[in-house]
Amino acid sequence: MKILYFAWLKTKLQMTEETLPWSEERPDTDSLVRWMKSRGPAFAEVFSDLEVVRIAVNQEYIVGNTALNENDEIAFFPPVTGG
Numbered sequence: 001m002k003i004l005y006f007a008w009l010k011t012k013l014q015m016t017e018e019t020l021p022w023s024e025e026r027p028d029t030d031s032l033v034r035w036m037k038s039r040g041p042a043f044a045e046v047f048s049d050l051e052v053v054r055i056a057v058n059q060e061y062i063v064g065n066t067a068l069n070e071n072d073e074i075a076f077f078p079p080v081t082g083g
Contacts (some may be wrong), residue, residue, distance in 0.1 A: 001026075001068065006077035009053065012046050013077040022070040029055055032074065044078075054079055 004017045033055075037047045047053060048072045054070050056075040068074070 001039070001070065002019055002073045004073065004075040006075065008078060009076050013042055025067065028065050028067050029057065031063065031066065034081050 001020045001022060002017060003020055005013055005015060008014045020026075024033050033047055033050070037044050053078050055066075056077070057068065058073055059065050059075070
């Protein structure tokens with residue numbers, strides 16, 4: 001799975017993207033976020049308030065838990081406002 005980070009998330013985590021091996025322990029977005037929180041203090045901080053983190057799977061914004069596949073691209077980003 002390809003993971004992308006945007007805006008303040010990439011700054012806090014000091015990376016713009018990474019590739020994670022597929023794992024049956026992370027079959028959906030909820031389990032992926034729980035796993036991300038366990039990766040260390042920066043990850044725990046970034047994912048502590050999901051009100052300020054949005055998720056897209058394969059460039060489509062999702063709401064709620066979504067199943068993941070081995071070749072998915074998952075993006076984490078702050079809410080976007082129009083103007």
